Amino acid sequence: MAFWKPGTAAPQLGLERPTGLSETEAGDTIGYNPHYRLPFKQQKLLLPIARARENILYALERYKTVVLVGETGSGKSTQVPQYLHESGWTQGDRVVLCTQPRRVAAITVAARVAEEMGCKLGGIVGYAVRFDSRVDEGGSRTRIKFVTDGLLLRETLYDPLLSAYSVIILDEAHERSMYTDVLLGLLKKVRKRRPELRIMISSATADAETFRDFFETFTYKGVSSEQSEGSNHDSTIVSITGRQHAVDVFYLSKAPRNYLRSAVDTVLSIIESEGRGDVLVFLPGMEEIDEAVVTVKEHLNALGGMENVVLVLPLHSSLPHHLQMKALQPPSRHVERKVIFATNIAETSLTIEGIRFIVDCGFVKLPVYDVRTGFESLVTTSVSRASATQRAGRAGRTGPGKCFRLYTEEAFSTLSAHTTPEVQRSNLAWMILQLKALGIDQVMTFDFIAQPSAEALMRGLELLYALGALDDRCRLTPDLGEKMAEFPVEPRLAKLLLASFDFHCTEEALTLVALLQVQNVWTNPKGRESRTIQEAAMAELASRDGDHLTLLAIYREWEEAGRSTEWCSEHFLNPRSLTRAREIRGQLRRYLERYKPKGSVFASCVDDSEALRRCVLTGFFFNAARLKSDGRYYTVRDGHPVALHSTSVLAKYGAPAEWIVYNDVVITSEPFLRDCSRIQPLWLMELAPHFYAYGGGKGTSISTSTNIC
Structure with a gap:
């Protein structure tokens, strides 16, 4: 299997495995937080976002919606809620809410923030995800709350104006989950009724203007930044420079016959010939991950004693919380290298210590709904260029890294620029049910940031009607539809x-x-x-x-x-x-x-x-x-x-x-x-x-x- 780096000599059929890092490059095992020995207060000042603290707080006072652009590792997920708490946004029983696209991210970020603030998780800082919650009873003490975007959408059923929250932060919004897109439309409506509410959207750079323009009442089109400076607009973008190091990207000289076998071979090559540093391998789903973990462990066992110094772990959403945490936490001292096989759960939302090598299979499993056939299935498909870039960036958090892409450079150039928003490729019945429960009956005209097809909306309405959740006037039935929405x-x-x-x-x-x-x-x-x-x-x-x-x-x-x-x-x-x-x-x-x-x-x-x-x-x-x-x-x-x-x-x-x-x-x-x-x-x-x-x-x-x- 031959990798090559663009800009170097073209690969030959007999090309050997990449050579390992030199002793100088290898150094010691890299950890995510090189300042862990310092007090939390000093650690926080060293984060890139610390330099933007005053800009963020000013923007939130001045504008109703702030789009926060920051590279992974800048500290925006953990620090912004604390900045808001320190500056008074949680006074008077008000709460700062931060959403995450996945339950494991909501839990881990909440735990980190609670640790930094020196409080017990479930007190001032809490979280709520589906089938699990750690907030103060009655919410009387919790001031910073982390939830999944799906849970916040459900919360709107009980409090349509989200009156408990002073600031709502949609983190990792560039992933464009269906819940996030619906929340954006709902928050736009809520903001009209609650002008004091502040909305912050954490996004990748490519989507920043899309989010800003969606909430903006002033039109930016054709207007320069100098001209718009004094205009009466209420949305803005704040950019943060992250601590991203150089990542060398290597491609295969030809497409592999079996990407799973290729991923395992690449991991074994890294263990054998590369310098120190942990490995993160992206695979589409749980079945592929479990098979890869078993295969690598068998190879290490055959080498004699290697299974004791190389820790091989899975990471996906179906794992229990304590096993997910095992992949995120530093290993014991005798472990020389950690190898994590993960789904796209590790693409942007999670911080994993010590990653220096990325192996990207180039595939992801996405839920896709075929309006014509009515089939809703998990389809293994190619990643987008934006996702591939995010994956590679995980190797450059704390020092120079390497990303091995298990596809050719030509294949990379043919990938779509961005992943299709989930709302445009999903069964919309659940979403329609939630909107109906909120009293939004005209779902066909709901203000989506990315409009789903009329056919998909009709299919969703048809299913709900057939289930008895909607009556002949397309209203929720009180005996069944309203209960189903709960x-x-x-x-x-x-x-x-x-x-x-x-x-x-x-x-x-x-x-x-x-x-x-x-x-x-x-x-x-x-x-x-x-x-x-x-x-x-x-x-x-x-x-x-x-x-x-x-x-x-x-x-x-x-x-x-x-x-x-x-x-x-x-x-x-x-x-x-x-x-x-x-x-x-x-x-x-x-x-x-x-x-x-x-x-x-x-x-x-x-x-x-x-x-x-x-x-x-x-x-x-x-x-x-x-x-x-x-x-x-x-x-x-x-x-x-x-x-x-x-x-x-x-x-x-x-x-x-x-x-x-x-x-x-x-x-x-x-x-x-x-x-x-x-x-x-x-x-x-x-x-x-x-x-x-x-x-x-x-x-x-x-x-x-x-x-x-």
Whole structure:
């Protein structure tokens, strides 16, 4: 595998691995904070943002919206909330709120700020993320609060004007998550009602003017900065120079056949031939990360003793909090190098100590919604040039670094400039439900910073109407729609939970929905023998009725085994995923206790598998497929050809199911269905008569209202 650096001689076929750093370059292991021995007060003064403190505070007094542009490592996430607290923005029971795109970032930044301020996390400084919260009871003492952008969007349901907050900071807004884009539109409306509210947007340079112009009442177009200086505008940009060091970027001479194998080989090459410094490897998803971690550990073990001095760790959103923290914290003294395999969770939001080498596979998993087919799936796609630049920059935080891109320079030049905003590639049903709950009925004319397609909005309205969340006038139904909006899960799962009381399977529904919130509960064993043993373990737990009942059986057996890690190992199950599901189940139960239909009780259907499958169908009747005479499955609604995913128990055991309901679609060579269960066709007409009708001998046909709103 040959890397080359642009500007040097062209690569040759026989080019050897890159040579290691010289002893002078290598030095000691680099840590993120070289001033950790100093008091926090002195450390903070050494951050690049310290020089801009007065400019930031002045801008916030002068302008209603401030776009803060700062490179990663400048200190904006941790220091700005403290500046605002010190300058009086939290006096009189006011709160400074800071959003993060991911839960792990919200938690880690909150912990760091609390440590710097010398207070207990959950007191003056707190955080709130989905299914986890550490704020003072009643919020009476918490003055700096970190949340995910999704949680803030939900908070607008209870306080549409966000009256508790004096300043709202949208951090990492350039990632353009759907929640962030919706929040931008909502905050623009809130600001009209609350002129005293200040909004700060942390962004990459490329998006700064886009954000400023979105909030600006004065038009900048065609006006120079000198001309606009005295104008009556209310938004501005403040730039901070970060402490970015030079990063040498290397490309492959030709595209690899297998980027995962190439990533592992590159890591082993760095360990063997490069100087000291930790390694951060970007891979698309959890499955690839787990496989890479196991492979590298096996290679290190074969070298004899290397596994004790090189710490190999995963980092992705499905990991429990303490394991995510393990990847972020400095290792023990005997560890010479840390290798972290991460998703794009580590691209901008997180600070990881000691990173000097980046390995970028060039891919990312993004949720993509196909309006035409109705398929919503995680698609592995190429990163944008902006994301690739962000990834490379992680190696230059504390000193010169290197970035090894597992693609050619020509391929880099063909990448899109920026990642498509999530609101333009997602199922919008949940977003529409939240806007409706806020009283924003005309969602087609909502002020988005990036307008989604009319077709996507109509699809979202259609789904909510079919679920019973909207009435004929496109208003939220009080008995169902308003309750569904309160749940922190997508509308179909909220409907499933609320309908579970009708089928007397609420306990099972809670377990199932919680398990569907975590990624794969199965591990990925290496080697033919291990996979054979796993197949036997899977067969022991599998239900011939499908994946939903199999998940339920796994959870029950795990509970009966005392939630034993040893039992999980014997059955090739991921104890972290099961533990996380148990935590989520407890949270969802509290929601159901609050919003359950009057007079309903929590019940168990025990071994009545039909009750649970019918309950699943109430939320996912859209997702039905039928096996036809050519041996292929076709979606009932649109007749698109699909196939069962190889991990589905319906693809492994027993006779093929003629009719199925599915939760998820994975698109590779063709659409593959995951989380499937066997159903009866009459259930479709019984449980969704407004959506399905008997086709008079030709099977089941679609009968959908075309005049939704």
